[in-house]
Amino acid sequence: MSDRHDITLRVNGATHHVNVEPRYSLADTLRDACGLTGTHLGCEHGVCGACTVLIDGRATRSCLVFAVQVEGSEIETVEGLAEPDGTLHPLQQAFWEHHGLQCGFCTPGFLMLALGALRENPDMDDEELRDLIASNLCRCTGYQNILTAVRAAADMMRAKAQPAPNP
Amino acid sequence: MSVIGARERRVEDRPLLIGAGVFVADLNRADQIHMRVVRSPLAFGRLLEIDIEDAAAQPGVVAIWTAADLGDLGPIDFRMTRIEGMEPYRQWCLARDYVRYVGDPVAVVFAETAQRAEDAAELVFCDIDEQDPHLDARAEPVAFAPDVSPELMSEPAVLQKAVGDVDAAFGQAAHEVAIEVRVGRHTGVPLETRGALAVPGEGGTVTMYGAAKVPHYNRGQIARMLGLPLDAVQLSEGHVGGGFGIRGELYPEDVLVCRAALAFGRPVKWIEDRREHLIAANHSRDQAYRLRAAVDPEGRVLGLDAQFFTDQGAYVRTHGATVSDLSAALLPGPYLIPAYRVRGHVRLTNKTPAGTYRAPGRYESTFARERLMDAIAARLGLDRAEVRQRNLVPESQMPFRRGLDALGTDVVYDSGRFHDLLERLCAHVSWDDLQERLAGRRKAGERVGVGLGYFVEKSGLGPDDLVRISVLPENGIRIVTGAASIGQGIETAMAQICADTLGTGLNGIDVVHGQTALIEKGMGAFATRATVMTGSATKMAADALIERALDVAATLLQAERASLSYADGTVHHAASERTLTLSEIAAAWDGGLGAEATFVSDHMTYPYGIHLAQVRVDPATCGVEIERFVVAYDIGRAVNPTLVEGQIVGAAAQGIGGALYEEFVYDEAGQPLAASFADYLMPTAQEVPAIETIVREDAPSPINPLGVKGAGEAGINAVGAAIASAVDDALERPGLVRQLPVTPQRLHAWLQE
Ligand code: FES
Ligand code: FES
Numbered sequence: 057m058s059d060r061h062d063i064t065l066r067v068n069g070a071t072h073h074v075n076v077e078p079r080y081s082l083a084d085t086l087r088d089a090c091g092l093t094g095t096h097l098g099c100e101h102g103v104c105g106a107c108t109v110l111i112d113g114r115a116t117r118s119c120l121v122f123a124v125q126v127e128g129s130e131i132e133t134v135e136g137l138a139e140p141d142g143t144l145h146p147l148q149q150a151f152w153e154h155h156g157l158q159c160g161f162c163t164p165g166f167l168m169l170a171l172g173a174l175r176e177n178p179d180m181d182d183e184e185l186r187d188l189i190a191s192n193l194c195r196c197t198g199y200q201n202i203l204t205a206v207r208a209a210a211d212m213m214r215a216k217a218q219p220a221p222n223p
Numbered sequence: 224m225s226v227i228g229a230r231e232r233r234v235e236d237r238p239l240l241i242g243a244g245v246f247v248a249d250l251n252r253a254d255q256i257h258m259r260v261v262r263s264p265l266a267f268g269r270l271l272e273i274d275i276e277d278a279a280a281q282p283g284v285v286a287i288w289t290a291a292d293l294g295d296l297g298p299i300d301f302r303m304t305r306i307e308g309m310e311p312y313r314q315w316c317l318a319r320d321y322v323r324y325v326g327d328p329v330a331v332v333f334a335e336t337a338q339r340a341e342d343a344a345e346l347v348f349c350d351i352d353e354q355d356p357h358l359d360a361r362a363e364p365v366a367f368a369p370d371v372s373p374e375l376m377s378e379p380a381v382l383q384k385a386v387g388d389v390d391a392a393f394g395q396a397a398h399e400v401a402i403e404v405r406v407g408r409h410t411g412v413p414l415e416t417r418g419a420l421a422v423p424g425e426g427g428t429v430t431m432y433g434a435a436k437v438p439h440y441n442r443g444q445i446a447r448m449l450g451l452p453l454d455a456v457q458l459s460e461g462h463v464g465g466g467f468g469i470r471g472e473l474y475p476e477d478v479l480v481c482r483a484a485l486a487f488g489r490p491v492k493w494i495e496d497r498r499e500h501l502i503a504a505n506h507s508r509d510q511a512y513r514l515r516a517a518v519d520p521e522g523r524v525l526g527l528d529a530q531f532f533t534d535q536g537a538y539v540r541t542h543g544a545t546v547s548d549l550s551a552a553l554l555p556g557p558y559l560i561p562a563y564r565v566r567g568h569v570r571l572t573n574k575t576p577a578g579t580y581r582a583p584g585r586y587e588s589t590f591a592r593e594r595l596m597d598a599i600a601a602r603l604g605l606d607r608a609e610v611r612q613r614n615l616v617p618e619s620q621m622p623f624r625r626g627l628d629a630l631g632t633d634v635v636y637d638s639g640r641f642h643d644l645l646e647r648l649c650a651h652v653s654w655d656d657l658q659e660r661l662a663g664r665r666k667a668g669e670r671v672g673v674g675l676g677y678f679v680e681k682s683g684l685g686p687d688d689l690v691r692i693s694v695l696p697e698n699g700i701r702i703v704t705g706a707a708s709i710g711q712g713i714e715t716a717m718a719q720i721c722a723d724t725l726g727t728g729l730n731g732i733d734v735v736h737g738q739t740a741l742i743e744k745g746m747g748a749f750a751t752r753a754t755v756m757t758g759s760a761t762k763m764a765a766d767a768l769i770e771r772a773l774d775v776a777a778t779l780l781q782a783e784r785a786s787l788s789y790a791d792g793t794v795h796h797a798a799s800e801r802t803l804t805l806s807e808i809a810a811a812w813d814g815g816l817g818a819e820a821t822f823v824s825d826h827m828t829y830p831y832g833i834h835l836a837q838v839r840v841d842p843a844t845c846g847v848e849i850e851r852f853v854v855a856y857d858i859g860r861a862v863n864p865t866l867v868e869g870q871i872v873g874a875a876a877q878g879i880g881g882a883l884y885e886e887f888v889y890d891e892a893g894q895p896l897a898a899s900f901a902d903y904l905m906p907t908a909q910e911v912p913a914i915e916t917i918v919r920e921d922a923p924s925p926i927n928p929l930g931v932k933g934a935g936e937a938g939i940n941a942v943g944a945a946i947a948s949a950v951d952d953a954l955e956r957p958g959l960v961r962q963l964p965v966t967p968q969r970l971h972a973w974l975q976e
Binding site for chain 1: 232233235236237239240241242243244245246248249251338411412413414415416462463464465467496497711712865866869872873874875876877899900901905907908909911913914938
């Protein structure tokens with residue numbers, strides 16, 4: 057039981073030295089050891105997606121990953137999304153503009169899910185977006201405004217991005 | 224400048240967007256210990272012994288409690304709808320003598336970490352003499368606790384309401400139409416599970432974080448149960464991850480964490496996991512109806528004879544008979560139905576106890592009543608919209624006195640233009656053309672259909688609400704209310720009402736809620752009451768603040784009060800051209816500037832609406848796809864249309880869950896088969912179509928100063944009814960759907976009949 061490990065995690069560009077039992081999930085470790093409570097736990101069995109973070113750029117359910125598995129990976133959480141000066145990320149801004157949240161418990165998971173997907177494919181069409189958003193659960197909004205918000209953010213992010221150098 | 228009615232962005236969103244929300248699981252205190260509940264693995268049995276020896280020997284375990292350790296700690300009392308004779312059916316904080324459902328708390332383990340507490344809890348062994356569970360609320364009642372009180376049967380109450388001469392109505396009837404329908408067991412399931420952190424303070428006091436919904440009431444109950452003076456207990460609400468009726472009721476765990484914090488002198492934290500939530504937090508719905516209507520030759524209902532059974536689960540919890548009471552009172556819905564008689568049986572089974580869930584008693588009774596209207600239409604060969612049109616309460620009869628009571632108040636529909644809304648909806652969808660188009664598609668082999676459900680909601684339950692507004696000298700306005708926020712946007716709504724009255728902007732208005740230490744009373748947030756009750760009190764307090772500002776300014780300016788005027792946050796003295804802003808007055812006046820008001824109401828207000836569903840059934844899988852969903856709703860007055868639509872769309876998604884997917888299923892041993900999100904299926908973005916909303920302000924409420932009626936439950940009420948009607952239509956089998964949810968298995972079985 058006292059089998060504990062010192063590990064180093066890279067989260068939002070910062071280094072965290074933490075001491076964990078091998079059974080600790082990444083979600084628990086982010087929340088309890090790193091103090092990053094923006095990552096939420098809605099089920100702890102991989103269905104709701106509230107715990108979604110990016111691991112090396114890929115959206116992942118952090119309740120299904122052990123902390124000891126991700127040493128050396130770059131982890132991104134909702135706390136790293138806004139600019140250091142507080143300026144909201146286009147996704148956050150769009151969720152605000154389009155009333156994409158009510159209780160807000162699912163919001164960090166949806167933001168990270170969309171961030172990972174839009175980085176991979178900035179040109180998702182509406183069907184692809186619906187498919188993506190269906191990965192996570194929200195109990196308050198009925199999803200409509202989340203879809204609208206992600207659509208708006210995707211359009212804004214694409215407009216902001218530099219035109220690709222090579223077609 | 225009107226701020227009421229504006230589509231303002233929410234003032235509460237920023238922390239939630241940047242991961243800075245403070246939900247109860249996010250809170251930690253130095254030296255805290257963790258509580259884990261040991262729950263009954265069996266549905267029913269005599270609790271013989273609890274062996275805690277191995278568990279207690281585990282490292283990090285601080286203590287383990289069973290019922291024997293709780294002394295004379297009483298059961299959890301009723302908050303609402305108390306009925307004589309229900310007391311023996313209340314739940315203890317830890318089971319005594321019997322366990323009555325899988326999930327019944329039998330012991331609690333306290334340990335240094337959550338993991339240690341969980342490890343130890345697995346080693347607590349319950350010796351239970353298992354007995355056959357009782358799982359059908361429609362079956363004859365059985366003994367509640369056979370060895371302890373053999374006379375106590377599993378029917379705590381039977382509610383009866385009646386108006387008019389039902390027998391005479393059947394004597395005159397041209398047709399008699401009878402149906403039997405059921406609504407499945409499902410519930411709110413907020414995305415955040417329950418939790419609490421109790422922190423001991425000086426001199427035997429305790430503060431519980433993680434409060435929701437009714438902090439003031441729960442504070443009083445916890446103090447009473449623990450034998451403490453009221454001011455020894457404070458409850459504090461942080462961010463709350465969804466309420467829907469089930470969160471924030473007083474549960475055994477709330478009392479236990481507070482008791483433990485006081486006993487151990489250390490903060491005690493408890494966070495529920497999802498399995499626990501699905502078997503321990505309130506279930507809801509699960510009603511069976513038998514309806515019989517006396518109908519005249521034109522399809523008008525002359526009389527309705529109704530009986531229903533509510534499966535309340537293992538115990539009667541805080542809601543008492545609320546669900547059954549509301550079912551009985553609002554079953555007639557928007558229709559005249561001059562004679563009505565109902566018997567509502569509150570029955571116990573060996574399932575998780577049930578309480579209210581968004582539109583309690585209405586989702587169910589609307590389903591039953593609207594199935595009946597469809598049956599009448601089918602029997603008489605009438606169009607489904609037409610039969611409703613013929614039965615609606617006309618505007619000329621408003622306010623309409625039903626002659627019944629609900630939650631101890633007379634049911635009086637305060638205002639409504641029921642016919643008008645139905646006409647608008649029919650025009651919006653081109654009802655006749657739509658039916659023709661769908662008939663055409665059916666001819667071509669598709670299984671498509673459309674259905675309707677008409678409903679009356681209720682909101683704004685009294686008795687009163689207190690709001691205090693103070694102006695801060697350094698600029699800014701603070702509203703303190705006893706209301707609660709469960710994610711519905713109450714801060715924005717209250718700020719808008721205040722800004723509208725004061726003629727200021729939203730900026731700088733701070734809304735404080737859910738803190739028992741800051742305001743001595745509050746009714747919280749339930750029954751779609753906050754906008755109506757707290758909103759009205761906010762409006763009145765803001766009006767009072769203007770009067771007070773004028774009084775004080777008259778003294779400060781040494782001017783006649785009558786020579787002063789107020790506009791947009793500033794008092795003007797026209798003669799001297801001098802002005803004073805609210806914050807200047809607050810800064811200049813000893814004691815500052817503030818006002819308070821209490822809004823009192825002994826009647827509820829009754830919004831109304833219609834749901835329309837268009838569905839396609841896949842004959843190969845019996846899956847139901849919703850092609851279109853429309854909600855027409857008269858809210859009286861919308862404080863923020865964006866938030867109103869958000870409430871409606873979110874609620875509709877939940878209604879779709881209950882209509883097609885969500886169900887707490889039990890096996891014959893009473894073991895729950897839906898105890899994870901893999902088995903309890905909530906709709907995702909794939910299952911929820913774009914919901915069209917038609918929000919009207921045609922019939923403002925005459926019984927509050929804003930004219931508002933509340934939005935919380937409008938989107939869910941008739942979803943089951945409308946989808947059932949649409950599935951019947953798609954399959955051209957009127958009356959086919961008689962139970963929710965319409966799962967593929969169920970639909971397949973019906974089609975084989
Ligand atoms: S908490 Fe990880 S998927 Fe639900
Ligand atoms: S906003 Fe509450 S769960 Fe999504």
